[in-house]
Amino acid sequence: MEPTAGAWQDQVFDVLKQGRVRQVAYVPDAGHAQLIRRVHADPQLRGVVLTTEEEGxxxxxxxxxxxxxxxxxxxxxxxxxCINMLSLVENGRFPFLALVTMRGEWAEFNPWQVPMSKAVRPCLEAMGVRVLCATHPDEVAPTVQAGVDAAFDAGEAVAVLLAQRLIGRKQWEGAR
Incomplete structure (x- = not known):
C-alpha cells in the first residue's frame, strides 16, 4: 500500500500553528496540497503563492x-x-525553515527529477542549512518540530526533507 496525504500532514499543520508560524510561502506542489489547503482555511495564517522558490x-x-x-x-x-538566495539567510543571520517534498528518490518515473534529488542535501549543507529528514509518517511531526525549534529558537537555517515515499508514487499520464 502506498502512502497518501493524511495524518502526518495534519500533524505538520499543528506543529506549525503551535510554533507560531503565521506565513506559509509555496510554489504549488501536490505533496504539500493538504497542508496548503489547511493554511488557506485558517484565518490566523497567510498562505502566499510564489512564482519561484527563491521569492520564499x-x-x-x-x-x-x-x-x-x-x-x-x-x-x-x-x-x-534557491542556492544563491540562501546567502541572504546566512549573511543576515535569519532564522529559516523550509519543508521540502522530495522527488527523484522512490518510485520516480521522471528522470529529470533525479539529478536535483541527489544534489538537494549537499547543496543545502554547502549553503549553511541544517538538513533534517523524515522518511516514515511517524517521524514527520517530531522532525518538523525539531526544525521549528532549531530555526526559531536557535536561529538556524533548517530544511526538513520529506521523503518521496511519504507522498506516494506520483502518476503522470504520459509516463511509460
Whole structure:
C-alpha cells in the first residue's frame, strides 16, 4: 500500500500553528496540497503563492523582520532555484525553515527529477542549512518540530526533507 496525504500532514499543520508560524510561502506542489489547503482555511495564517522558490526566502526573511515566523514549502527540484538566495539567510543571520517534498528518490518515473534529488542535501549543507529528514509518517511531526525549534529558537537555517515515499508514487499520464 502506498502512502497518501493524511495524518502526518495534519500533524505538520499543528506543529506549525503551535510554533507560531503565521506565513506559509509555496510554489504549488501536490505533496504539500493538504497542508496548503489547511493554511488557506485558517484565518490566523497567510498562505502566499510564489512564482519561484527563491521569492520564499525573501518572504521568510521579511516576515522575521516584521515580527512574524514564516515557512517555505517546496519540492526538491525548487532547491536548485534557491542556492544563491540562501546567502541572504546566512549573511543576515535569519532564522529559516523550509519543508521540502522530495522527488527523484522512490518510485520516480521522471528522470529529470533525479539529478536535483541527489544534489538537494549537499547543496543545502554547502549553503549553511541544517538538513533534517523524515522518511516514515511517524517521524514527520517530531522532525518538523525539531526544525521549528532549531530555526526559531536557535536561529538556524533548517530544511526538513520529506521523503518521496511519504507522498506516494506520483502518476503522470504520459509516463511509460
Amino acid at each position: 526566502i525573501a518572504l521568510a526573511c521579511g516576515a522575521w523582520l516584521g515580527g512574524e515566523r514564516a515557512v517555505l514549502l517546496m519540492q526538491s527540484s525548487g532547491v536548485g532555484n
